Every structure is written in C-alpha cells, then in structure tokens.
Amino acid sequence: MIKSLKNQLVLALGLLVTVIGVVQGVSSYQLSKTGMSALLDMRLEQVAARLRDGLAESLPKNPARGTQDERDVVAVVWKPGQDVPFRTTDPSLHFPRDAQPGFSGAEFNGEHWRIFTRQEPTMTIQVAQRSSIRREITQEAATQTLWPIAVLLPLVWIAVALVVRRSLRQLNELGAEVSAIDMGHLQPLSTVGVPTEIEPFIHSINTMIERLASSIEKERKFIADAAHELRTPLTALQLQADNLAPHIYPGNQERFQELRKGIARSGKLITQLLRLARADAPMNGSPLARVDLSEVVTGAVADVLPIALARGMDIGAEEMVNAHVRAVETDIGMAVKNLVSNAVRYTPDGGTIDLHMRRDGDMVWIDVIDTGPGIDETLLPRVFDRFFRANPDVEGSGLGLSIVKAIAARYGGDVTLKNRSDGRSGIVASIGFPVEEVKENTVALALNL
Numbered sequence: 001m002i003k004s005l006k007n008q009l010v011l012a013l014g015l016l017v018t019v020i021g022v023v024q025g026v027s028s029y030q031l032s033k034t035g036m037s038a039l040l041d042m043r044l045e046q047v048a049a050r051l052r053d054g055l056a057e058s059l060p061k062n063p064a065r066g067t068q069d070e071r072d073v074v075a076v077v078w079k080p081g082q083d084v085p086f087r088t089t090d091p092s093l094h095f096p097r098d099a100q101p102g103f104s105g106a107e108f109n110g111e112h113w114r115i116f117t118r119q120e121p122t123m124t125i126q127v128a129q130r131s132s133i134r135r136e137i138t139q140e141a142a143t144q145t146l147w148p149i150a151v152l153l154p155l156v157w158i159a160v161a162l163v164v165r166r167s168l169r170q171l172n173e174l175g176a177e178v179s180a181i182d183m184g185h186l187q188p189l190s191t192v193g194v195p196t197e198i199e200p201f202i203h204s205i206n207t208m209i210e211r212l213a214s215s216i217e218k219e220r221k222f223i224a225d226a227a228h229e230l231r232t233p234l235t236a237l238q239l240q241a242d243n244l245a246p247h248i249y250p251g252n253q254e255r256f257q258e259l260r261k262g263i264a265r266s267g268k269l270i271t272q273l274l275r276l277a278r279a280d281a282p283m284n285g286s287p288l289a290r291v292d293l294s295e296v297v298t299g300a301v302a303d304v305l306p307i308a309l310a311r312g313m314d315i316g317a318e319e320m321v322n323a324h325v326r327a328v329e330t331d332i333g334m335a336v337k338n339l340v341s342n343a344v345r346y347t348p349d350g351g352t353i354d355l356h357m358r359r360d361g362d363m364v365w366i367d368v369i370d371t372g373p374g375i376d377e378t379l380l381p382r383v384f385d386r387f388f389r390a391n392p393d394v395e396g397s398g399l400g401l402s403i404v405k406a407i408a409a410r411y412g413g414d415v416t417l418k419n420r421s422d423g424r425s426g427i428v429a430s431i432g433f434p435v436e437e438v439k440e441n442t443v444a445l446a447l448n449l
Contacts, residue, residue, distance in 0.1 A: 006168050013160045018153060025149040032142035040134055041103060044116040044127045047073055051125045052118060059087035071133050074113075078124040086123065095126045105131070170194070178205060186213040234270060238263050269399075290324045290436060291332050293364060297355055300337040304344050313347060315340075317355040323364040325433040327411045332433070335407040335415075336366060338400040339429045343370040345394055346427070363413070365432040372426050374419045383417050404431060 051059075056077045077087040078097045085094065093108055099117045106113055112131040117124065170193075177189055188206040191199060241260050248256045297317050308315040325332065343353045351371040358365050375383065375390045382388050384405045387398040401417070408415040413433040420426045 006164055009164045009168075010157075010161050013164070014157045017156045017160065021149050021153050021156070025146050028145040028149075029142045032145045033138045036138040036141045037134065040129065040137065041114075041116070044073060044103075044114070044129060047075060047127045048116055048118045048125045051075060051077060051127070052120055052123070056087050056123065056125065059089060061087065070130065073127055073129045076126045076128075078126070080122070093128070095128060097124050097126070099126065171198070174198070174202070181209065186216070234263060234267050238267065287328070288326050289329060291327050291329045293323050293325060293332070293357065293366065293433070294320045296329070296333050296336050297357065297366060299333060300340045301355065303337055304340050308344055308353065311344075311349045313344065313349070313351050313353060315344070315353040315355075317357075319356045319358065321357045321359055321364065323357065323359065324436050325364065325411065326436045327433065331407050331410065335404045335431055338404050339366075339368045339431060342400055342429065343368050343372070343427070346370065346372040346391065348372065359435070360432070362435055362437075363432040364435045365430050368427075368429045369420065370426045371424060374425045374427055375417070377419070380417060380419075384415075408433070 056075075059075065059077065072089070074090045074093055075088065076085045076093070076095055079086040085091075095106065095108070095113075095115055095117075099106075099115060101117050101119045104115050104117065106115055113128045114131055114134060115126055115128040117126050174189060174194075181187075186209050188209055189202050191202050194202055238260075241256075241263060245256070245260075297320065301315060301317050305315065340353070340355070347353055347370045353371075354367075354369045356367040356369070358367070373391075379390050383390060384401050386402045389398040401415075405415050407413075408431055411433055413431065415429070415431045417427060417429050420428055
C-alpha cells in the first residue's frame with residue numbers, strides 16, 4: 001500500500017492518462033487502417049476511371065513478364081467477344097471477366113487480391129492490388145499514428161508528477177508551520193490563498209490551537225495564582241519558624257531544622273513555579289534589549305562560584321565570543337544560571353565545570369560541560385518534562401530545565417542535553433539563541449555621535 005498522498009495521486013492520474021492514451025492509440029490505429037484501406041480502394045477506382053477515359057489504349061499489348069513492381073496495381077482491360085485481355089500490365093494474371101461490378105476478392109497464384117471491376121458497354125476494366133501489399137501499407141500508416149502517443153505518455157507522467165508536486169507544495173509549507181507550533185508559538189495558520197479543499201482542515205487546526213492556547217493559559221494562570229497564594233503563608237511560616245528558633249528545646253533542634261529545610265524547599269518550589277509561569281507567558285510587548293551573552297555567562301559563573309569553591313570544584317568560562325541577542329536580560333540570565341546550577345548540583349565535589357561560547361550560523365550557543373555521573377540514555381528524552389528528575393537522590397524541583405526550554409523557545413532558540421562523547425562521564429548542556437547582527441550604518445552613526 002502506497003502511504004504517500006503525492007505518489008498515490010501521481011500513480012492514479014498517470015494510470016488514468018495511460019489508459020486513455022492506450023485506448024486512443026488503439027482507436028487511432030484502427031481508424032488509420034480503415035482510412036488507408038479506403039484510400040487504396042479509391043485509388044483503384046481512380047485508375048479504372050482513367051482507363052475508361054482513354055488511358056487503356058496506352059497500355060502495352062504484350063508486356064514482358066516480371067517487369068512490373070509487385071507493389072504496383074495491376075490493370076486488365078477486356079473487350080467484348082475476346083478470350084484474352086485487350087490490354088494488361090501483367091499477362092500472367094487473368095482475373096475473371098464476369099466478376100460483379102465493384103470490389104471483390106480472389107486468389108491467384110497463391111496470393112489474395114483486392115479487385116475493382118468496372119463494366120462499360122465497350123469494355124470491362126479490372127484494377128487489382130495484392131492484399132499483402134495493402135496490409136503492409138495500412139500497417140505502416142497506422143503505426144505512424146502511435147508515435148505521438150508513445151512520446152507524449154512519458155512526458156504526461158512527468159507533467160503529472162510536477163503538477164501534483166506543485167499542488168502539494170502548500171501542504172508541505174503548512175506542515176512546516178504546524179510542526180513549528182509549540183507552547184511559545186501558538187499562532188493560528190493563515191487561510192490566505194489556501195485551496196478550498198484544505199480550508200476545513202486549516203480551520204480545524206486553528207480551532208485546536210485556540211483550545212490548546214486557552215488550556216495552556218488557564219494552566220499558567222493556575223500555577224501563577226497558586227504560587228502567589230502559597231507564597232504569603234509560606235513566608236509567614238518562615239518568619240514564625242525564625243521567631244520560634246530560640247525557644248526550641250535542644251533535644252528537638254534536629255527535627256526543627258528539618259522543618260525549616262522543608263519550608264525552604266517549598267519556598268524554592270514556589271519561586272520556580274512563578275518563574276515557569278513567567279517563561280510560559282506571552283511577550284505582550286515586554287521591552288527587549290541587546291543582551292551581551294558573554295556578560296550573562298560571566299554573571300552566571302560568579303553567582304555559583306562561592307558554592308563551587310566550597311565544594312572544591314574547578315569552574316570557569318573559556319572561548320568567549322562577542323555576541324548579542326534581543327531579549328529580556330533577566331530571562332537569558334535565568335536560563336544560563338539554571339544550566340550552571342544544574343551542573344553544580346549534579347557534579348561531585350572536586351569536579352570540573354567548563355563553559356564555552358560558539359557561533360553556528362546565525363545562532364550563538366553556550367555549552368555547559370560537567371564531570372558528573374551523566375544521565376541514562378533512556379531518560380534523556382524526558383529531561384525537559386516538568387517535575388521530572390533524572391536522579392531523585394539529588395535535591396531539586398524538576399522545573400529548572402523546563403524553565404530553560406520555555407525561555408529558549410520564547411526567543412526562537414533551542415536547548416539540548418546529551419552525555420559527553422569524549423570518553424569521560426558528564427553532561428553537555430547547550431542553549432542557543434539567534435544572534436542580533438549590528439548593521440554597519442548603525443555602528444557608523446554611533447561612532448559619529
């Protein structure tokens with residue numbers, strides 16, 4: 001079964017055209033044979049008419065045998081009362097003079113002949129032609145009618161394939177637009193110039209996008225509202241715990257500290273939920289600025305440097321490049337810091353974390369490479385899922401990478417996570433953003449100012 005719609009259309013239309021072409025070819029072949037046979041009969045009648053009009057006297061009385069080409073017609077003229085032909089082009093052939101007027105067929109010397117007999121008061125005229133020669137002439141003429149069809153059929157197949165491909169090109173473009181739809185890009189598909197047959201399909205997709213956008217917006221609002229509602233009581237609970245700390249009996253200090261850690265974890269989770277809600281929210285005219293990525297990387301390293309040094313880690317940024325992106329600076333800083341914080345969290349004490357920047361076409365990438373335990377290959381497709389943690393033993397909310405992915409998608413970027421391929425254990429986390437190129441005239445204007 002052919003699954004490709006394009007191939008199905010090409011095959012169906014091609015076979016249809018082929019069948020029509022074959023039928024037309026057979027019909028043309030038969031009509032050509034019939035028409036050529038009628039022309040040959042007309043030729044016999046015309047020769048007989050010219051012989052009646054006086055041309056018979058010009059025929060030789062005693063022609064030599066075998067002097068006539070076998071493809072020529074044979075003419076025989078009889079006079080009343082004579083047993084031998086008055087004139088003939090081939091003395092070896094004596095057709096029956098009493099044949100009925102008009103066309104008839106007869107066998108002579110092992111060959112079949114097509115004979116036209118014309119009865120006149122003063123003479124009987126017979127003009128004949130070999131049937132084998134007639135078949136050869138009609139088949140040659142009929143075969144000539146098949147050549148155009150034989151040449152056109154392959155060209156029609158090519159034309160059908162090109163037309164179908166051109167017709168389905170818009171479907172491919174729509175498929176690309178649909179594949180680009182994600183939580184950060186929920187724009188309806190345009191119906192301008194769309195074929196009538198595809199409009200219901202486009203309207204269905206747009207309806208689905210609207211429902212999805214509405215559902216995501218409700219989810220985002222719920223997360224944001226819930227985080228805001230929980231933030232106030234948790235803050236009050238933290239203050240009460242701080243006030244209660246001096247009055248805790250020494251024997252209960254351990255359990256009290258566990259309580260405070262639990263409150264702190266809940267506070268961090270709420271903070272992460274609020275960040276995720278902001279990352280998922282539409283831009284809505286948020287002011288964008290030129291963000292220097294090298295400064296963002298330096299700031300992210302500086303933020304985690306005290307923790308890294310306390311654990312004996314070697315962390316640093318190398319191979320920095322001069323690149324800017326158009327975005328909200330806090331968003332880019334949050335995304336990079338989350339990747340660096342993840343590397344610090346999962347890298348054992350004394351490990352190494354390296355940051356690199358690189359250009360790849362119109363994208364600038366930041367690679368965060370650690371020497372941690374890595375992630376099971378089967379779990380890698382799920383690392384960006386919300387609340388997913390590859391290592392449950394390590395403290396975390398499971399929202400950090402989800403926030404990074406949302407921010408990358410928000411600005412047309414991308415983020416990847418993979419195990420190291422240089423023979424060492426660890427993760428390579430990469431985030432990329434479109435580079436904002438500075439136009440030469442803008443730079444020149446700035447210099448003049």
